[in-house]
Amino acid sequence: MSAVPTPSSDAIDPSDALVADVFARNCDSRAALETVGGKWSILALLALVEGDYRFNALRRRVEGVSEKMLAQTLHALERDGLVQREVVTVIPARVEYSLTTLGAEIAERLRGLTELLEGSIDHITAARAAYDARRG
Amino acid sequence: MSAVPTPSSDAIDPSDALVADVFARNCDSRAALETVGGKWSILALLALVEGDYRFNALRRRVEGVSEKMLAQTLHALERDGLVQREVVTVIPARVEYSLTTLGAEIAERLRGLTELLEGSIDHITAARAAYDARRG
Numbered sequence: 001m002s003a004v005p006t007p008s009s010d011a012i013d014p015s016d017a018l019v020a021d022v023f024a025r026n027c028d029s030r031a032a033l034e035t036v037g038g039k040w041s042i043l044a045l046l047a048l049v050e051g052d053y054r055f056n057a058l059r060r061r062v063e064g065v066s067e068k069m070l071a072q073t074l075h076a077l078e079r080d081g082l083v084q085r086e087v088v089t090v091i092p093a094r095v096e097y098s099l100t101t102l103g104a105e106i107a108e109r110l111r112g113l114t115e116l117l118e119g120s121i122d123h124i125t126a127a128r129a130a131y132d133a134r135r136g
Numbered sequence: 137m138s139a140v141p142t143p144s145s146d147a148i149d150p151s152d153a154l155v156a157d158v159f160a161r162n163c164d165s166r167a168a169l170e171t172v173g174g175k176w177s178i179l180a181l182l183a184l185v186e187g188d189y190r191f192n193a194l195r196r197r198v199e200g201v202s203e204k205m206l207a208q209t210l211h212a213l214e215r216d217g218l219v220q221r222e223v224v225t226v227i228p229a230r231v232e233y234s235l236t237t238l239g240a241e242i243a244e245r246l247r248g249l250t251e252l253l254e255g256s257i258d259h260i261t262a263a264r265a266a267y268d269a270r271r272g
Contacts (some may be wrong), residue, residue, distance in 0.1 A: 023179060039169055043158065043169075046174060082183045105252060106252060117156075121156040
């Protein structure tokens with residue numbers, strides 16, 4: 001996995017020397033984790049690994065997401081530089097969403113995670129049943 | 137990364153032959169993704185990579201989490217078999233939380249993700265500023 005690069009030290013502010021830390025409440029990386037971590041973000045990023053998507057096709061791919069929620073999700077991912085929104089000027093004009101380079105790297109990590117979850121689902125389902133039985 | 141094993145086929149129900157798919161609205165793996173995704177679950181799993189934690193120590197480590205939210209998060213992770221809750225019978229008795237084998241594997245994937253986010257934070261912050269400037 002990639003090492004954590006230390007930030008460049010052009011400025012004198014000593015806080016620049018701090019490495020980002022998702023455990024720190026006010027660290028920007030915590031906010032980035034909030035963008036990436038939710039179910040809909042994860043599914044949208046994974047879908048875009050398959051190729052560019054128009055909004056409605058992406059909505060069909062990510063089963064169960066509402067129009068409003070997908071729009072919010074894509075805005076947040078675009079804002080953090082993980083997804084690119086492009087207006088394709090054919091007639092009729094259309095809007096396509098694709099992964100940026102960083103978005104693709106993050107999606108790759110998420111794929112490792114979801115493949116593990118999918119491959120462990122029998123185990124997880126059994127754990128749930130046992131837990132619920134204990135709780136009566 | 138691990139391949140997706142096909143489920144065992146003891147039963148005749150043909151749906152047993154389906155591979156888990158997080159994109160499918162009703163797939164159990166989607167529910168598992170909901171448990172694991174989410175800021176507090178991710179941070180709790182990452183903290184537990186460092187070692188076992190008592191509730192209050194874990195709450196201090198995961199800055200900003202409320203008592204109620206951490207309790208809910210740990211219950212969900214325990215239910216899905218990712219976290220183990222153990223009552224240590226010393227006096228006074230204490231409760232310790234640790235990762236299961238599957239929980240540790242998942243946490244490892246999450247560490248790859250968060251290290252990438254932490255290492256890309258300058259890029260993400262710049263993307264956000266540019267986005268906000270465009271939106272006025």
